[in-house]
Amino acid sequence: MTAILRGDLVARELDDATRIEVERLRADGIDPSLAVVLVGEDPASEIYVRRKRLAAEAVGIRSIEHRLGAATSQQSLLALIATLNADPGIHGILVQLPLPPQIASDEVLGAITPHKDVDGFHPVNVGRLSTGTGGLIPCTPLGCMLLLDRVIADFRGLKAVVIGKSNIVGKPVAMLLLERECTVTITHIHTRGLPEIARTADIIVAAAGSPGLVRGDWVKPGAVLIDVGINRIAREDGKTVIVGDVAANECDHAAVLTPVPRGVGPMTIACLLRNTVQAARLALA
Ligand code: GUN
Numbered sequence: 001m002t003a004i005l006r007g008d009l010v011a012r013e014l015d016d017a018t019r020i021e022v023e024r025l026r027a028d029g030i031d032p033s034l035a036v037v038l039v040g041e042d043p044a045s046e047i048y049v050r051r052k053r054l055a056a057e058a059v060g061i062r063s064i065e066h067r068l069g070a071a072t073s074q075q076s077l078l079a080l081i082a083t084l085n086a087d088p089g090i091h092g093i094l095v096q097l098p099l100p101p102q103i104a105s106d107e108v109l110g111a112i113t114p115h116k117d118v119d120g121f122h123p124v125n126v127g128r129l130s131t132g133t134g135g136l137i138p139c140t141p142l143g144c145m146l147l148l149d150r151v152i153a154d155f156r157g158l159k160a161v162v163i164g165k166s167n168i169v170g171k172p173v174a175m176l177l178l179e180r181e182c183t184v185t186i187t188h189i190h191t192r193g194l195p196e197i198a199r200t201a202d203i204i205v206a207a208a209g210s211p212g213l214v215r216g217d218w219v220k221p222g223a224v225l226i227d228v229g230i231n232r233i234a235r236e237d238g239k240t241v242i243v244g245d246v247a248a249n250e251c252d253h254a255a256v257l258t259p260v261p262r263g264v265g266p267m268t269i270a271c272l273l274r275n276t277v278q279a280a281r282l283a284l285a
Contacts, residue, residue, distance in 0.1 A: 003256045005147055007263040011270035014146070015059050018270070021277045022060040025284070032280040033062040034092040034118065034272075035084050039077060039103065040070035044232075045096045052094070055269045061276055064090070074103045078111050085113040091280040092118035094272070097168075115282045118275040121167065129172055132179050136275050141173035143267025144205055144226050145180075151224060151256045152203070155180035161198050162186045163214065163245070164207035169228055173205050194218075206245035216250025224256040228264050 025032050034056050038049045049065065056063035066080060077095075084093050093116045099105050109117075114124040120138035128135030152158070160182040164170035174186045182203065187194055189208065198204055198218040206214050207228035219225065229245030244260030251257055258264055 002252055002254045003151070005151060005256050005258045005263070007143065007147055007258055008266040010147060010150060011143075011266035014267075014270040014274060015055070018061075018273045018277055019059045021281075025277060025280050026060075028284060030091075030280050030284055031062055031089070032060075032092075032277055033064065033090050034094065034276045035064045035066060035090050037066045037068070037077070037080065037084075037093070037095045039068045039072050039096070040100050042098065045098075049096050052269055052272060056273060056276070059273050061273060070100050072100070072103070074107065077103060077108055081108065081111045085111075085116065088283070090116065091283050092116055092272075092276040094119055116279055118272055118279055120172070120275070126167075126172070129175050136279065137176070137271075138168060138172045139271035139275060140169050140207075140228060140264060140268045141176055142271040142275075143264055144169075144173050144228065145176050146271070147226060147258060147264065147267060148203065148224065155182050158182045158202040159200055160184045160203040160205065161201035162205045162207065163194070163198070164188060164205075164209065164228070166207065169205075169207040173207070177203070177205075204246075208245050210245055211243045212245070212247040214246040214251075216247060216253070219251050219254050221253040222255045225251060225254050225258065226264065227258050227260050229260060230265060 022032050036049055036052055053063045084090050093112050095108055109121045112122055114122045117125055117136055120136040125135040160177040162170050162174045165186055165188040174184045178184045187197055195218045199220050201223055203224045205226045211231040211233055225246055227244035227246040231243050232240050233243055235241055242261050
């Protein structure tokens with residue numbers, strides 16, 4: 001039998017701890033505040049930004065939304081970021097991705113002051129992560145590790161296979177697993193013999209954005225599966241459903257599986273709030 005590791009329940013516990021930390025910061029005279037910047041009208045981004053705002057408010061973090069039109073120039077976006085960087089009342093800055101094509105995402109992410117970079121995407125934070133020297137850690141990879149911590153006491157020597165090489169999930173989660181002394185293989189859509197590689201894994205982190213990619217026969221009995229996929233697919237009856245990257249109905253022989261929905265998704269948001277209070281603490285230091 002597979003244990004279902006419910007990220008929504010773990011996220012609730014994290015939020016309780018964050019709420020306490022917010023109260024402590026208030027007592028120290030700091031009102032933790034998060035600026036969320038949304039450019040354009042991407043429907044998925046609208047949903048994520050709304051969720052982030054509601055979640056921030058629920059733990060007592062002030063959230064300020066900046067909405068810019070789809071035709072916004074890179075220069076205006078950089079000007080907004082400069083203003084937010086300079087504002088001592090703002091502790092975290094998040095620019096929702098993807099950005100419209102006229103804007104170079106790497107320039108924008110690189111313009112955020114590293115200690116306000118609650119997404120952990122600034123090159124300084126990426127460098128800190130890869131050298132194990134602190135910094136703000138990207139939210140989804142951090143959420144994956146906090147889930148794994150619930151079911152694995154000692155990571156040393158375990159074989160971890162990461163499927164997906166994105167800057168947002170694949171690469172940073174591989175670094176975090178490596179830091180715990182796992183033997184890490186990063187794979188992607190062009191990897192040859194992916195099923196055989198996946199079958200060697202004690203831990204699989206599936207973050208390819210491909211519905212049901214990880215089949216039952218890719219999974220070693222007793223493996224731990226972290227499903228990062230959030231794929232919207234249209235069913236035959238016309239309804240849209242959200243499915244992960246793991247064919248969950250074929251994986252009864254796994255030891256642990258995170259569901260989709262109610263798995264990694266809620267952890268991402270809880271980690272954003274956790275990073276925001278960490279950033280606010282940095283401002284106090
Ligand atoms: N778009 C998809 N995932 C993310 C994320 O983690 N952070 C931001 N800023 N945008 C995203």
